[in-house]
Amino acid sequence: MDAVEDIKQRLSIEDVVADYVTLKRSGSNFKGLSPFSNERTPSFMVSPEKQIWHDFSSGKGGDAFSFVMEMEGVDFKGALELLARKAGIDLSLYQKGDGSARKNKDAAQNVLSFAVKYYQQALLQNPKALDYVVNNRKLRRQTIADFGIGYAPNTGTALVEALQKKKMSIYDIQLAGVITSRYSSPKDMFRGRIVIPLMDPQGQPIGFTARLLDSKDAGPKYINTPQTILYDKSRHVFGLHAAKDTIRTEKFVVIVEGNMDVISSHQAGVKNVVATAGTAMTTYQLKALQRFTNDIRLCFDQDAAGIAAAERAIDVAQSVGVQLSIISLPEGKDPDELIQKDVSLWQLAITKQQYAVDWLIDRYKTQFDIASSQGKKQFIDTIAKVIVRLQNPVEKDHYTQELAKITNVDKAAIIMTLKQLSNKQPDLKKVNINPKQTKDNDYYQDNLLALLVGYSTTRRFLETSDTSLFVFSTPERQRLFEYIQQFPNVSFAKEIPEDLKDIEDYAKIVLFKAEELYAPPRFNENSRLRELQDLIQKLKINYIKQQRQLISEEIKQAELAGDQQRVSELLASFIDLNKKG
Numbered sequence: 001m002d003a004v005e006d007i008k009q010r011l012s013i014e015d016v017v018a019d020y021v022t023l024k025r026s027g028s029n030f031k032g033l034s035p036f037s038n039e040r041t042p043s044f045m046v047s048p049e050k051q052i053w054h055d056f057s058s059g060k061g062g063d064a065f066s067f068v069m070e071m072e073g074v075d076f077k078g079a080l081e082l083l084a085r086k087a088g089i090d091l092s093l094y095q096k097g098d099g100s101a102r103k104n105k106d107a108a109q110n111v112l113s114f115a116v117k118y119y120q121q122a123l124l125q126n127p128k129a130l131d132y133v134v135n136n137r138k139l140r141r142q143t144i145a146d147f148g149i150g151y152a153p154n155t156g157t158a159l160v161e162a163l164q165k166k167k168m169s170i171y172d173i174q175l176a177g178v179i180t181s182r183y184s185s186p187k188d189m190f191r192g193r194i195v196i197p198l199m200d201p202q203g204q205p206i207g208f209t210a211r212l213l214d215s216k217d218a219g220p221k222y223i224n225t226p227q228t229i230l231y232d233k234s235r236h237v238f239g240l241h242a243a244k245d246t247i248r249t250e251k252f253v254v255i256v257e258g259n260m261d262v263i264s265s266h267q268a269g270v271k272n273v274v275a276t277a278g279t280a281m282t283t284y285q286l287k288a289l290q291r292f293t294n295d296i297r298l299c300f301d302q303d304a305a306g307i308a309a310a311e312r313a314i315d316v317a318q319s320v321g322v323q324l325s326i327i328s329l330p331e332g333k334d335p336d337e338l339i340q341k342d343v344s345l346w347q348l349a350i351t352k353q354q355y356a357v358d359w360l361i362d363r364y365k366t367q368f369d370i371a372s373s374q375g376k377k378q379f380i381d382t383i384a385k386v387i388v389r390l391q392n393p394v395e396k397d398h399y400t401q402e403l404a405k406i407t408n409v410d411k412a413a414i415i416m417t418l419k420q421l422s423n424k425q426p427d428l429k430k431v432n433i434n435p436k437q438t439k440d441n442d443y444y445q446d447n448l449l450a451l452l453v454g455y456s457t458t459r460r461f462l463e464t465s466d467t468s469l470f471v472f473s474t475p476e477r478q479r480l481f482e483y484i485q486q487f488p489n490v491s492f493a494k495e496i497p498e499d500l501k502d503i504e505d506y507a508k509i510v511l512f513k514a515e516e517l518y519a520p521p522r523f524n525e526n527s528r529l530r531e532l533q534d535l536i537q538k539l540k541i542n543y544i545k546q547q548r549q550l551i552s553e554e555i556k557q558a559e560l561a562g563d564q565q566r567v568s569e570l571l572a573s574f575i576d577l578n579k580k581g
Helices: 003-010 013-018 064-072 076-087 100-124 127-136 141-146 158-165 170-176 240-250 259-267 283-290 304-320 335-341 343-349 356-367 373-387 393-407 411-422 435-454 456-463 475-486 498-518 525-560 564-580
Strands: 024-026 029-032 044-047 052-055 150-152 193-199 205-212 222-224 253-256 273-275 295-299 323-326
Touching: 003 064, 003 076, 013 029, 013 044, 013 052, 013 064, 044 498, 052 498, 064 076, 100 127, 100 141, 100 150, 100 158, 100 170, 100 193, 100 205, 127 141, 127 193, 141 259, 158 170, 193 240, 240 259, 240 273, 240 283, 253 259, 259 273, 259 335, 283 304, 295 304, 304 323, 304 356, 323 356, 335 343, 356 373, 356 393, 373 393, 373 411, 393 411, 393 525, 435 456, 435 475, 435 498, 435 525, 456 475, 456 525, 475 498, 525 564
Parallel strands: 253 273, 253 295, 295 323
Antiparallel strands: 024 029, 029 044, 044 052, 150 193, 193 205, 205 222
């Protein structure tokens, strides 16, 4: 049995998409507003016949699984689990072994779902706890309900007893991480505390964070669920389930330190805000956010710990490939305080972000006396450690010059410091291409392939075109193009050729685009040929622009490294490229 195929048999793609996008019939297809942009004219299409979707505004597309992965920010396994639940399919039946891991997770999930409701009821029944949440923390009843905020009674066994009455075993309760075994008999993990559920990106509880209600009570102010089969502190992003849609539309996310900062911001209408468990961000957390945006903005304390956290975050962001910036707040304020004072100040602050490296340089300038030789040396050594870990050579060169300018030190001395720190040759391969240029190129490539796949008469232009300039940006695009070159008379009318089954979804999307963009009466044979010529020219121009940029950056790096032979070789390549342009 194949779980993926069984899910596809039970769920039509239009039903899956309709949970997220309002669809209207458009001929044999469905159309709706893109969930990935703030468009007014529908450009999001679903084909029931091909069982695929395509968003013409962003160029994204695929099957039901890829759609759920995009919308929910999960990997394929996560999408499989979500769609299996929707289809009423038990994945354990498809797994080797006894399926105990899945059963344990489900049991822990049931315990936590019950605990959330239990704690919410307990909050309503405790005037002191309710007064603290409503009057001290200024939370509205709807916010309390939205985030599942509750209260853990201080009896010691209230939750355990309630769970056992529901026939839940101690073993399952332990799996959920809501009891402690430090005593002779099981006791509640949380007692006399305000509890906030920790949710996965789909809004399912995976644990709790709990704050002492009475500061006079013994114990730490905050405690969290320990590591369990569901909760992993290094992977969890608080509030992502409630923030992901706004992150996607606003195209940036703000990371704060406290869970209450997140809740206050959401209540005030600023919903693209999340928190990590402490300031030590991980690659797992940034990758979870990267599924929705590359624009990551940190709002940490401006003290020494906050500066150190920002410095560590730069390294993590570099490894993941996101754009990291810092938000500065008025001195002594945290987001919650600022929101309570004036939400417009918070809204303004999150749009006045500063690129993380620039922010660090400004902070360290105030810590060292760069007018003195000792202070200058300390400042250079500190910033050089940041610069040497940057992966983009343009950035490295920019901040090398900036450091020389700020300290009035010769650039060659700064370069020498960097070389001593790195002890390796500069990486010449990692160069960032303009994102808009890359997006345009993908769009042109898809449209070119649509014309070639959908209309065989356009393929004769390949005989007279310099196809060496057609360097496609993904293996799927390259594979499809090479197949058409090899088999120019192949037909895609009835079905995708057997040799392309491994990229069938992409081939279907291209065919879908051909039908939607280039079919009569909008296009006839002549206008399709003119469109093809235009696309070939645009691809050629874009290719040459990208190659010029790459070679230019390599020349800079070769000059920095003092490699004159490499500089000469690159200059020759640059001249040869200009002849083609």
